[in-house]
Amino acid sequence: xxxxxxxxxxxxxxxxxxxxxxxxxxxxxxxxxxxxxxxxxxxxxxxxxxxxxxxxxxxxxxxxxxxxxxxxxxxxxxxxxxxxxxxxxxxxxxxxxxxxxxxxxxxxxxxxxxxxxxxxxxxxxxxxxxxxxxxxxxxxxxxxxxxxxxxxxxxxxxxxxxxxxxxxxxxxxxxxxxxxxxxxxxxxxxxxxxxxxxxxxxxxxxxxxxxxxxxxxxxxxxxxxxxxxxxxxxxxxxxxxxxxxxxxxxxxxxxxxxxxxxxxxxxxxxxxxxxxxxxxxxxxxxxxxxxxxxxxxxxxxxxxxxxxxxxxxxxxxxxxxxxxxxxxxxxxxxxxxxxxxxxxxxxxxxxxxxxxxxxxxxxxxxxxxxxxxxxxxxxxxxxxxxxxxxxxxxxxxxxxxxxxxxxxxxxxxxxxxxxxxxxxxxxxxxxxxxxxxxxxxxxxxxx
Amino acid sequence: xxxxxxxxxxxxxxxxxxxxxxxxxxxxxxxxxxxxxxxxxxxxxxxxxxxxxxxxxxxxxxxxxxxxxxxxxxxxxxxxxxxxxxxxxxxxxxxxxxxxxxxxxxxxxxxxxxxxxxxxxxxxxxxxxxxxxxxxxxxxxxxxxxxxxxxxxxxxxxxxxxxxxxxxxxxxxxxxxxxxxxxxxxxxxxxxxxxxxxxxxxxxxxxxxxxxxxxxxxxxxxxxxxxxxxxxxxxxxxxxxxxxxxxxxxxxxxxxxxxxxxxxxxxxxxxxxxxxxxx
Numbered sequence: 052x053x054x055x056x057x058x059x060x061x062x063x064x065x066x067x068x069x070x071x072x073x074x075x076x077x078x079x080x081x082x083x084x085x086x087x088x089x090x091x092x093x094x095x096x097x098x099x100x101x102x103x104x105x106x107x108x109x110x111x112x113x114x115x116x117x118x119x120x121x122x123x124x125x126x127x128x129x130x131x132x133x134x135x136x137x138x139x140x141x142x143x144x145x146x147x148x149x150x151x152x153x154x155x156x157x158x159x160x161x162x163x164x165x166x167x168x169x170x171x172x173x174x175x176x177x178x179x180x181x182x183x184x185x186x187x188x189x190x191x192x193x194x195x196x197x198x199x200x201x202x203x204x205x206x207x208x209x210x211x212x213x214x215x216x217x218x219x220x221x222x223x224x225x226x227x228x229x230x231x232x233x234x235x236x237x238x239x240x241x242x243x244x245x246x247x248x249x250x251x252x253x254x255x256x257x258x259x260x261x262x263x264x265x266x267x268x269x270x271x272x273x274x275x276x277x278x279x280x281x282x283x284x285x286x287x288x289x290x291x292x293x294x295x296x297x298x299x300x301x302x303x304x305x306x307x308x309x310x311x312x313x314x315x316x317x318x319x320x321x322x323x324x325x326x327x328x329x330x331x332x333x334x335x336x337x338x339x340x341x342x343x344x345x346x347x348x349x350x351x352x353x354x355x356x357x358x359x360x361x362x363x364x365x366x367x368x369x370x371x372x373x374x375x376x377x378x379x380x381x382x383x384x385x386x387x388x389x390x391x392x393x394x395x396x397x398x399x400x401x402x403x404x405x406x407x408x409x410x411x412x413x414x415x416x417x418x419x420x421x422x423x424x425x426x427x428x429x430x431x432x433x434x435x436x437x438x439x440x441x442x443x444x445x446x447x448x449x450x451x452x453x454x455x456x457x458x459x460x461x462x463x464x465x466x467x468x469x470x471x472x473x474x475x476x477x478x479x480x481x482x483x484x485x486x487x488x489x490x491x492x493x494x495x496x497x498x
Numbered sequence: 499x500x501x502x503x504x505x506x507x508x509x510x511x512x513x514x515x516x517x518x519x520x521x522x523x524x525x526x527x528x529x530x531x532x533x534x535x536x537x538x539x540x541x542x543x544x545x546x547x548x549x550x551x552x553x554x555x556x557x558x559x560x561x562x563x564x565x566x567x568x569x570x571x572x573x574x575x576x577x578x579x580x581x582x583x584x585x586x587x588x589x590x591x592x593x594x595x596x597x598x599x600x601x602x603x604x605x606x607x608x609x610x611x612x613x614x615x616x617x618x619x620x621x622x623x624x625x626x627x628x629x630x631x632x633x634x635x636x637x638x639x640x641x642x643x644x645x646x647x648x649x650x651x652x653x654x655x656x657x658x659x660x661x662x663x664x665x666x667x668x669x670x671x672x673x674x675x676x677x678x679x680x681x682x683x684x685x686x687x688x689x690x691x692x693x694x695x696x697x698x699x700x701x702x703x704x705x706x707x708x709x710x711x712x713x714x715x716x717x718x719x720x721x722x723x724x725x726x727x728x729x730x731x732x733x734x735x736x737x738x739x740x741x742x743x744x745x746x747x748x749x750x751x752x753x754x755x756x757x758x759x760x761x762x763x764x765x766x767x768x769x770x771x772x773x774x775x776x777x
Contacts, residue, residue, distance in 0.1 A: 212714045214535055214542075214580040222712075250522070251582035253714050256520055256530075276716035280728060287723055287747055289754035296717035304541060304711070312763050313541035313565055314711075315758035385748050433715055435733055 064226045064307065067365060068132075071138055071154075073113070076161045080108035082146065082388065083153050090143035091155060096482030099123045101140060101155055108158055117166035121158060121174070125198045126191070128167060128233045131160025133224060134478045135359050167236050173243045173249040177204035179438075182495045185210065185435060187254045187465050188220020190478040192196035192272035192468025194241050198490035200270070201244040205495065208266075209246050212253035215303065216242075218274055220477070222303040223295070225333050226265065227340070231302075234254055255436035266462050270485045271451060272484060275469035276433035280426055281325070285382030290317055294326070294334040319343040319423040323391050324371075324429035325379055327351065332362040332476075333427045333439060335371045343372045346419055350378040350396050350409045374419075382424055392419045432470045440464070448473055457487025465491055499577040503554055505570075508517045508636045511561045512604055513570040515734075520553040522583045528577050528615035529589030529608075529705065529737055532557070533713045535580040536568050544710045544720075544732070546608040548715075558607030558636065564762040567639070571770075585713045586736045589703070591615045593594055595677035598670055599645070600626045600663050600691055602683020606636050608705060612680055622646050624670055628663030628683070632656040664691040676700050681740060692740035702740035706731045720758060723747045 052069035054331070060067050071079065083105045099120055107116035120127045134150045136142075136156035144152030156451040182205045186197045189211040197209045201298045215221050220234045242248055252258060254273075263269050278293035280286055297316070300306040304314035324331050327349035335345045347366070349356060353375045356363055369371065383390040395415040398407035432450045437443060444452040444460040450473055451466040453459050459466050465487040468480035505514040522532055531546045532555065543565050549556035561570045572578060589612050597616050599721050601609040613623050625645035629635040631654045642648045649666045650658025659666055664681075670676060671694065679702040681691045688704040695702040708731050710720040715733035722731050723744035729735065 131629050212582060213712060222716075251580050252521060253582060253585060256584055256586075257525065257582070259525055276714065278716070278718040280721075281716065282728075287721055287728060287751065295602040296711060296719045299711055299717050305539075309758065310564075310762045312539045313762060315541075315755045315762070317754075377593070387754065435715055 054365070055413065056228035057370075060227065061369060064340060066230050067227050070164060071157050071161045071171060073076040073111075076108050076113075077111060079154055080105045080158055083109065084145060086145055090145060091140040091153075094141075094143040095477045096139065097123050097485060099159070103159055104162060105153065105155070108162060113162055113165040114169060116158075116162040120162060124481070125158050125174075125195055126477075127239045129191075129220060129229065130235055130478055130481070131156050131163055132233070133476075134231050135476055137360060139478070145226040152332075163164075167233070171236065171240045173240060174198070174202055176202055176244060179206070180427060180495060182206065182267040183208065184268045184270065184491060184495075185254075185263055186270045186272060188218060188274055188468075188470075189216035189238070189248065189274035190272060190274045190468065190480065191220060191477045192274070192484040193218065194238055195481045196272060196467060196484040196488045197246045198241040198244060199219075199485055200491060201241070201246050203488070203492040205267075205492070207246045209248045210254045211250050211253045213303065214250055216248055216250070222299040223330070223333070225298065225302055225337050227336065228333065251391070253435065255439050260436065260439045262462070266463070267495055268465065269489065270484075270487055271437065271459070271466040271470055272468045272480070273433045273436055273466060273470045275430040275474040277431040278426070279429045279431060281379060281428060283379055283381055285384060285388070286384055288384045288388050289386060290384065290388035290422055291382055291424045291426065292322075293329045294425055295333055297425050297429065298330075298337065301341075307341060314433075316341070317423050321419075321421040322346070322423045322425060323348055323379075323419055323421045323446065324425045324427055326452075327356040328427065328429070329358045329362055331427035332358045332366045334427050336366055336369055338423070338425065339369050339371060343423070346375050346421070347371055347381060348377050348391075348393055349373065350374050351407060352376060352398060355406055359421045365406075376409070377417075378409065380416065381425075383418070388422055388424055390414055390418050391424055392418045407477075430469075430474050432473065437470065453487075456488065456490040457483060458490055499579065500581045502574060505572065505574045507570075508558065509634050512558065513561060514556060514558045514637060515546075515572070516551070516554040516556050517578065517581055519555050519565060519581045519583075519607070521545075522555050522581060523550045523553055526555065526584040527549050527588035527665070528591060530584035531588050531713075531736060532581050532708070534569065534578055534581035535583060536565055536572070536578050539578060540568075541565055542580075542711055542713070543589050544585070544707065544713060546705065547611060548607040549611055553749070560604040563759045564766040567763065567766060568709060575776060582713065586732060587734070588720070589615065589680070589737055591619050593620045594701070595623065596622045596675060598624045598626060598638050598667060598676050598679045600628070600667055600679065600681045600683070601641075602628045602663055602681075602687040602691070603630070603634065604636070605683030605687070605705075606641070608682045609680070610637055610644060613641060615654050617644055625649070625662050626651065626666045626670070627628045628666075628687070630654065645750070662690075663687070664694050667694045671698060671700070679703070679740075680737075685745055685752065688740065689745035692743075696741050703737045704740040704743060705736045706738060706743065706748060707736070708748055709755065757758050
């Protein structure tokens with residue numbers, strides 16, 4: 052069914068991608084070769100049995116397809132929308148060698164949407180173990196871990212510092228990419244498994260880390276909720292936002308509907324977004340929907356943009372101007388922002404990750420007029436809780452160090468998601484959370 | 499939903515509420531704050547914890563914008579959607595010797611809990627309360643009971659010293675050795691008053707109140723410049739070394755949504771009138 056037209060979608064925050072029709076889904080699924088050794092499954096961080104669910108769709112058995120996915124993935128409608136399939140499952144699809152790979156993400160989303168429309172069934176739980184597990188943070192890692200632990204029969208207490216669950220799914224990813232009713236339905240299903248959600252609890256303050264020791268196990272899923280700033284002059288002028296703040300005001304607090312909702316956001320006419328990841332694309336496209344002319348400044352080349360190709364494409368379609376090989380050096384303004392000064396960059400040798408290293412070109416600067424600057428240059432692990440727990444091994448970036456099994460240096464504490472990896476993807480957090488939950492159940496003797 | 503057990507008006511536009519929030523009171527310490535959301539469409543606003551009594555947390559605030567007016571309009575027995583906390587670092591409470599607590603206007607609300615904690619840590623505590631006039635003076639009796647000495651200043655001379663709290667602070671410093679000072683009030687008052695202790699190099703704390711959204715270090719809205727570095731008031735503060743704070747930057751950031759605030763308040767007042775004040 053494709054994407055909504057640009058003119059149409061810039062008028063609201065409704066979903067851009069319409070998904071597949073049943074006919075399209077069946078046709079797409081029928082292309083699958085049903086490989087004996089499916090490479091696609093190896094590319095999935097939660098190992099969904101992709102050929103199995105695709106086969107159900109090809110036969111028109113949509114609910115069976117959804118049921119099949121759900122055995123490995125508690126959040127299929129979310130993952131079908133935000134997973135970077137093109138670098139995971141779809142990248143390994145054998146059809147991709149000669150033609151286009153199966154659109155696995157679209158099929159996953161289709162099956163999940165079909166199932167949700169019919170009403171979701173609460174997954175069964177094992178016999179109660181009587182063990183109490185605290186899960187800190189209700190983002191992708193926390194909700195998946197809570198669901199898995201509840202399935203295993205433990206009493207799960209899920210702590211969230213905000214007034215709504217979901218973490219980055221709620222405050223970060225805009226509804227034009229991930230509708231909030233989709234997020235709510237999948238979280239509600241996990242809560243329906245008996246998970247005790249406690250909102251407005253910032254663990255580390257509301258609940259002390261000593262009190263956590265009273266639980267049989269603890270899962271840290273506190274995410275990458277610490278925005279980085281560039282450290283350039285003018286950064287603390289009014290009108291300079293972190294992407295986290297800008298997106299939170301709109302996605303969580305609905306500032307786009309001010310004054311019907313009480314939270315304000317700048318009235319912006321020209322916005323400069325700094326960064327090139329998915330968060331930068333989200334911020335830029337959100338600003339566009341607020342009526343602004345938007346320019347995105349990225350320090351490397353266009354082909355180096357870390358955002359998903361589809362998001363870059365959507366952003367360009369929506370009229371966002373890209374200036375690559377440039378980096379801000381100063382934000383201009385007296386009281387509020389009036390512009391941003393950037394310097395041109397040229398690419399030098401490749402770094403360890405294979406990306407070119409950008410270096411500024413002396414004196415080659417230019418200025419962009421703007422009234423809002425949004426910095427989307429990454430986030431670090433939220434330090435409130437982890438900084439308080441003694442004997443917890445931490446990496447250079449303040450991230451919690453874990454083994455592959457999700458264990459930390461503290462015998463009762465496990466961790467998963469961005470707090471361990473730094474800002475990564477929803478599906479990586481979910482993969483880690485499933486593993487950590489499994490380790491907790493093993494420790495508690497129920498596996 | 500969280501019940502407001504008591505609600506009373508202290509002076510023109512200044513209100514005291516007691517919210518039933520055992521999750522907040524269990525671990526709350528002097529100097530910390532909460533974030534409140536009045537209803538489903540509400541914004542998240544930070545307010546200082548003024549006192550704890552059992553499961554109840556006392557909050558004193560001035561009705562300035564839409565949210566604080568709406569909060570004042572919730573009757574006793576009514577409810578608010580959310581209260582998160584305690585948030586922020588507690589005050590640095592230890593034995594300093596002689597401490598002076600300067601409260602300005604509605605900022606006085608934060609002083610009793612800190613005064614009490616300092617007293618319990620074995621300090622001699624002097625309170626200085628400043629207000630526009632005698633009617634705006636709050637918590638005088640409570641502070642008189644906790645403090646070893648209490649001084650009052652009013653801008654119009656209707657009570658105590660005719661002038662500013664800063665004058666009284668100067669006077670106290672001239673008379674005796676002061677080891678630590680807290681100044682809590684409007685930003686301009688904190689800026690001016692902290693200059694009094696700059697020269698004699700007395701350790702001085704101010705409690706900053708920048709615009710905030712999540713209060714957990716996630717959004718960076720509340721960033722303040724302290725000693726030339728960017729700090730987040732919600733997790734690094736709210737108290738900072740007064741002599742290191744860039745107050746001008748703080749005031750500039752505080753003003754950013756002034757137009758929005760006026761508009762939201764005007765609309766709220768209009769709506770209140772059209773329902774005969776019943777809402």
